[in-house]
Amino acid sequence: MEFNQPVDSNLFDDAKVVGKPMQRIDGPLKVTGTAPYAYERNDAAPDALYGYPLGAAIGHGRITRMDAEAARSAPGVRAVVTTLEVDPLEKGMNNVARLFGGDEVQHYHQAIAVIVADTFEQARAASAMIEVDYEEGTPADLDLDAAFERVQGTGEPDTLVGDVGAAFRDAAQVIDQMYHTPGESHTMMEPHSSTVDWSDGENMTVWTSNQMINWNHQSIATTFGIDQDRIRVESPYVGGGFGAKLWLRADAVLAALGSRAAGVPVKLALPRPMVMNNTTHRSATVQRIRLAANADGHLTGIWHEAAAYCLPGGRGENATAQTPIFYAGDSRRVKNHVVDMPLPETADMRAPGEASGLMALEIAMDEMAEALDMDPVQFRIVNDTQVDPANPDIPFSDRHFVECLERGAEAFGWSERNTTPGGQRDGDWLIGHGVAGAYRGALVLPSGARAILDGGKLIIETDMTDIGTGSYTILAQTAAETMGMDVADVEMRMANSAYPVSSGSGGQFGAPSSTSGVYAACMALREKIAGNLGIDEASFNGGRVTGGDTDMALSEINEEVSAEDAIQWGDFQQGYAMGTFGAHFVEVGVHAYTGETRVRRMLAVCDAGRIINPITARSQVIGGMVMGVGAALSEDMALDRGRGFFANHDMANYEVAVHADIPEQDVIFLDTLDGVATPLKAKGVGELGLCGVAAAIANGVYNATGVRVRDYPLTMDKFIDRLPAI
């Protein structure tokens, strides 16, 4: 199905299932512990042995010797494969560092051996017996601030509109500040895990925990130089990803090598202390933001320059992602620099770009509002835009940012807040309120599915994944709606490379893309059924197909009918800017003596088109808000600058928010529809929930204390000396 023009009215406008709150259909499997996750595929590979990885002990350099003899003869050990025994493997899609093979160490904990043994304990114990000698690489300059100083002002701007110099010269108010965001680790509950059967060295089955079946499928073929037809990838349940599982990682590669060497299926999960440095993370950023505004509060200049790091050939974090498009403004200069550094690999993490960028930009907006003596909500409203500021001929497909701010302010009681920084106290706690805008692009990708009607039951096959997001449920809802059937009659078969290629899960493109793909497949199935029955204008309702003289239950169709289709996105979307919008409001308490900061109340208002399932969508948004609390207050990959590794590489030392950190959370979804975006008029929402949260908290801390902190996380060591007198 080609999506060639904005959709006007369609069957989703009278939806009976789509848009209705529905508990996730895979919930019972998960709460009873029977959903088969990648490391627990006893159903599929009951004889799998245990693999355990060994990671490099240096930041970068070379391995000069490995002695695995003791490990090979350790109790229970079936196979040991060291990196020196394997030629450097080809790199799969978006892998920057090699996953295995050869003597070069590109980052700390890069995989250098896999041990296969009868038990997990035996494999782990043997891993510690491998002796490795290294030649350490030249110490590298890992100072991102210094790097920013070097690159600042160099290179062609990514966006250049109008006369920025004049805007800053003539402005009534100017803001010019530096902001820092730290490296962040996805820290999903389930570490990267795979069970692989490559025991005959021919056909390979990979039960893995991955967001993108097709990319993974291709990357495994590339990595091992074998034909894709010989590989099957399944990932039916994923215990969180947040972008960490977009690409092929070492768990699957090591399990495959171990399986081939031992001649048995092998399962391997990355040990938690290895996840942070072995896999990818969100790069730290350094950002300089300059804003110019005239006296009536209109932005006249926006100047955002940022730097992030990556391994050579990588991408880093683009903290300027939102800046070209989020706010109006006559002139604009935007530049992101990516600096090579020999550190663990950087790649996408939930809302890559906007998450870091809004942490800074939305503080700058708060600072400018104060400089202008304007309410920060009103200041954002004044600077709303309904067109791409750089290309005024390109309108937003559907944008209700102003309504997000207005609805949120009303629901939160914004007008009743104290506006004097440091002016409200509750016992030992200084109370503050903060607001931030939220923006995240609304990307869509081609997505396919197969719909099969079989004895009154509808089976949907697609390689789409459910990474805890609710895909099983919303795709079943979409299929049921399109076919006029009950959700109970829909069976979802997902996340298997044997099924049609979908968008996969990432970039909040999963829900809008894959529901459209299922819609396309179901429309193709309807056409086929109607054709078989000789009906010109068929309608599908209540489990029946009617048209002409026909009125029959779908369960009366005896022969299996199958149709496959994919949604393809037409060029017309290029004529629009597509995004999702929101506003976050928070109340924080800052301990007047110690600077401990706790969030007391949170509200998000989201404009993301049709909400396909308010229950799963709300879960996504509040999960994003939780992640935002961690980003604001505690998450910080601690770089050992001398050794070039992240030292706090476990969940005791890398502090994500815990239950006690999370207060009452409210979410309001605006009842919006975006007919440009998808046939369901829906957009993603899973990343929007994170965007802007941390800045709202930082702005709340300012309101509480009068202390402006521009470096995340906002731990007390950064401001305890500046707290107001008790």
Added chain:
Amino acid sequence: MRAFSYEKPADPAAAAARAAEVEGAKFLAGGTNLLDLMKLEIETPLHVIDVNGLGLDEISETEEGGLRVGTLVTNTALSADSRIRRDYPLLTRAIAAGATGQLRNKATTGGNLLQRTRCPYFYDTNMPCNKRAPGSGCGALTEGAFSRQLGVIGTSDACIATHPSDMAVAMRALDAVVETVTPAGMTREIPLEEFHLLPGDTPEDETALMPGELITHVRLPAPVGGTQEYHKVRDRASYAFALVSVALVRQADGSGRVALGGVAPKPWRSDAADAELPNGASAVMSVLLDGARPTEENAFKITLAERTLAAMLKEA
């Protein structure tokens, strides 16, 4: 985890004798710390002596009017005991501020005192650490290392690790005494003040226990009264070790006791600092933290400790 042999002796003296006699022996109680360390091969005992089953899990009253806590009393049971809650509320508050409910259900009184530091360089066997691998150097004291959570006082050039316990900080303020049985079957008493050692040149030596010596009880002297508070400061609201914690016992006349956690290799308290309590937080800390040698990353702990105590004293 290395392979090890295992036994479960019948009485405390036999356990101590065996621990001294068998090479590489280690006691196992709740296992909340030791088993983690064994999995990471930070601890590699050749022989594990399981002391669960020795009894030693009762809280009894002493003639001097205090309480005698068996070493195997769990953190949960200790913090919930009605006598502890009534007469030693500081201890209940400190224990409840540590770890999680699940861990406190397993962790024991003696084991809590013996837990190892959470320094990230101690935990990563690829890194130098004088405590884990004597003579290898201190990973946290090299240029550019991560030291935000580590100690500011009582540390040495060989080690800047902190003792992570909350319970021990309260016990230090309460003048607890550790009771042991030696491998020779003799009992011994060690005031908590003397129980944990400063690192000096030998950070691997962490306590005054002799090889094989087993903690049997921790004795709390008669209740000291006053108001008792424990303020644990951390970045997130739960399940994190203290950046700074302050145990305070304050009498109506303004006198009292102050012990700090999160700043030193042992619970940090001094009589001279206690004596300054009537003069306020700044006076206390200028004595208690005199000679502090923080790193650039953890210097804030000095300010934080003072402000935390000020909050507890409600100083304006």
